[in-house]
Amino acid sequence: MIIVRIILNVLADKQLEITQTLVSLIKPVGREKGCKCCSVFCDILDRNRFCLIQEWQTREDLDLHIKSHRFGVLLGTKPLLSEPLNIRIYTVSHLQGMETIEAVRTKGIPYDEYIVNVS
16 A cells, blocks of 8 residues: 655645645545545644645556646645645555554553653
């Protein structure tokens, strides 16, 4: 699986424009071949900071998306940003879910209690 994280730091007076652009991209990108998920999040501490997360089945699927008009639209938001797009692509070889969290939490002393007992 391939995960793409894109951070957009938006100029305050361009927030509506970026929001409209991102909303127009979410569903169509989510229907592209190999796209497992496409979501946008707004930073609760900075309403001018957005995070776009995409999950792709293969690198080939992602590469097709990167060559697409839709990705070009995203790249075209550059004049609306206070900083360049921050794009990170992660290749995931192993996934873990809630069962891992539960297993870790049931083993031994919780980490925060360990810190209290050490000092």
